[in-house]
Amino acid sequence: MAVAGKSRSRATPARALGAHRGLMTEIVVRQLGKNYGRVAAVRDLSFDVPSGQITAFLGPNGAGKTTTLRMLLGLVRPTTGEALLDGQRYEQLAAPQRTVGAVLEATGFHPGRRAREHLRIAARLAGVGAGRIDVVLEEVGLTDAAGRRVGGYSLGMRQRLGLATSLLGDPAVLVLDEPANGLDPAGMAWLRALLRALADDGRTVLISSHVLSEVAQTVDHVVVVHEGALRFDGSLPELAEGDGGLEAAFLRLTGAR
Known part of the structure; x- marks a missing residue:
């Protein structure tokens, strides 16, 4: 743990997925930073996203989440540091669409x-x-x-x-920004099952979400950022322990009211 300052649903969506169990593909972010003029959108950010787990990337609006994801996917050039997929920058991947599946909107x-x-x-x-x-x-x-x-x-x-x-x-890697947007309760249950099947298949799954109640039911690992900097990097049980659970911990880390 690191802490710093209407369509048809299917219950079991893993049947036709590829066999990725055993792959060590992961996301590695090291000292990542992005400045827009004098504004630091992301500051000295470092964390890992392990394979075989679902990792939630959390933070309030303006925390730097989307900028970080866009740097990871080669859409924005970092000012400092690097974001790696299986040890390479996105633009270095020989077949990026076969390595990384992404939904940003x-x-x-x-x-x-x-x-x-x-x-x-x-x-x-x-x-x-x-x-x-x-x-x-x-x-x-x-x-x-x-x-x-x-x-x-x-x-x-x-x-x-x-x-x-x-x-x-x-x-082998999925990067999904707010994948539950627009889904009804049945759709959210379907998404939860899909993400779990993908992770259990050995894939690296990173999701950004504002729906903390859904995150609490879905993920294994949590990264929290606020004002462009890391606030927490560890397991969901470590973050959610104590009074108030995940929501209280998130509000405490981000200073939200």
């Missing part, structure tokens, strides 16, 4: 495009065989809605489509 879809066509294009760009399309549609419960235009999807359905896209390359 559920709005980046052409509204006139049908879900299956979106996945067909994404698979082609990632160098993935078209046979994976039906697999991931089944995994996220969108098989029956695959012929519908994405513009008619609910937010929860777009979240599922984003997850399907991230799974196309059968990646």
